[in-house]
Amino acid sequence: MDRAAAGAGGNAGSKKGGGQLRFWLGALVGAVFLGLLWTSVDMAAVGALLARASWPPLVLALLAYGLDFLLRAWRFRVLLDPGGRQVPFGPSVAPFVASFGISDILPFRLGDVFRVYWFHRSFSLPMGHVLGAMVVERVLDLVSILMVAGLALLLVDTALPAEIVAQFRLVLLVAVGASLLVLLSPGAIEAVAGWAERTFPLSLVARIAQTARSVAGAVRGTGDPRRILGMVLLSFALWLLESLVMFGAWVSLGGEVGGALKPLVAFAFSTLGTLVPALPGHFGSYEFFGMLSYRAVGVDAEQATATILLAHLLLWLPTALFALGWLVSMRRESPLLVMKAGQAG
Known part of the structure; x- marks a missing residue:
């Protein structure tokens, strides 16, 4: 084993740990x-609410969710291959959703590992290129869900003190501005990273600066600022579309159609809550922050918990079942087997 391979092996062990x-x-x-959540809510009452759920709003919510994923797959394909010459849209949808x-x-976010490897292998794309597109995708999603949260918090009447709401709005505004700066000004991010390295010669700062340069390079590879701005607007629309899942669960359990801003607030902050470590599928953090958001409005x-649980089931179960079905249908080309074979080779 040469020194480069040994270093990679040590780094892999560190990442695994x-x-x-x-x-x-x-x-x-x-x-x-x-x-x-279990100890603070009457779960019997929650179960009774779930048993009375109406199906038509849930069907419409699932249709909106399906369209949302189809458009997300198209967005990722555009980030990978703006000209559409190397990555055809049709064959890219199933592995993206899976x-x-x-x-x-x-x-361990194995789905992300699979996506990088699958698109690299299937479309002969450099792994760094696929990873860069995923980084831009995540930044787009972050700025968009922050925009949704800010819009919802601006319009809804809450039970929170005005001072706390004002602080939330300020934090959201700063976060949106910083995210847009990353997306629209990659050169500025590289300049700030260089200044930080020169001013603060610390290993942690160096790692952060290196990550910032990687993000800036990935953004630059996706096209000009006009294209990125269009992607921001598309991503904002995608999150509004996905919020219809929460709205469908809300209406299904007897929530008023006129109170649509309440599930929008809960959807935005429960989604942001998934940034907190949790079980696979974001179980725990999604429910906790969603329930707190509903209580704040x-x-x-019990109504809040039932709605959050139903919405999370609608968001989790379709993709989980799709992944299982797709993996079975692939059989010998199962992505997990392919990845193992590639590593052995």
């Missing part, structure tokens, strides 16, 4: 969140 630590931390935090389902079932605990 860090991944295991994050997994167990997420499992602990997710279990604690679920435990807090990658989410794999992460919803298995730990005046929804009782």
Whole structure:
């Protein structure tokens, strides 16, 4: 084994250890969140509400969710291949959707690993290029869900003190501005990274600066600022479309159609809550922050919990089932087997 291979092996071992630590931390935090939810809510009343759920709003919610994923797959294909010459749209949809389902079932974000490897192998794309497109995708999603949260918080009447709401709005505004700066000004990010390295000669700063340069390079590879701005607007629309899943669960359980801003607030902040480590599928953090959001806009605990649980099931189950079905249909070309064979070779 040469020195480069040894270094890669040590780095892989370090990443594996860090991944295991994050997994167990997420499992602990997710279990604690679920435990807090279980002990603070009348689960019998929640079950009774779920038993009376109306199906038509749920069907419409699932149709909206399917369209959302179809458009997300198209967005990722555009980020990978703006000209559409190397990555055809049709064959890219199923592995894109399956990658989410794999992460919803298995730990260590294996769906992300699979997506990078699958698109690299199937379309002869450099792994760094696929990873860069995923980084831009995540930044687009972050800025868009922050925009949704800001819009919802601006329009809804909450039970929170005005000072706290004002602070939330300020934090969201700063976060959106910083995210847009990353997307629209990659050169500025590289300049700030260089200044930080020269001013603060610390290993942590150097790692952050290196990550910032990687993000800036990935953004630059996706096209000009006009294209990126269009992607921001598309991503904002995609999150509004996905929020219809929460709205469908809300209406299905007897929520008023006129109170649509309440599920929008809960959807935005429960989604942001998934940034906190949790169980695979984001179980624990999604429910906890969603319930807190509903309580902040005046929804009782049982109604809030039932709506969050139903919405999360609608968001988790379709992609998980799709991933399982797709993996079975692939059989010998199962992505997990392909990845193992590639590593052995």
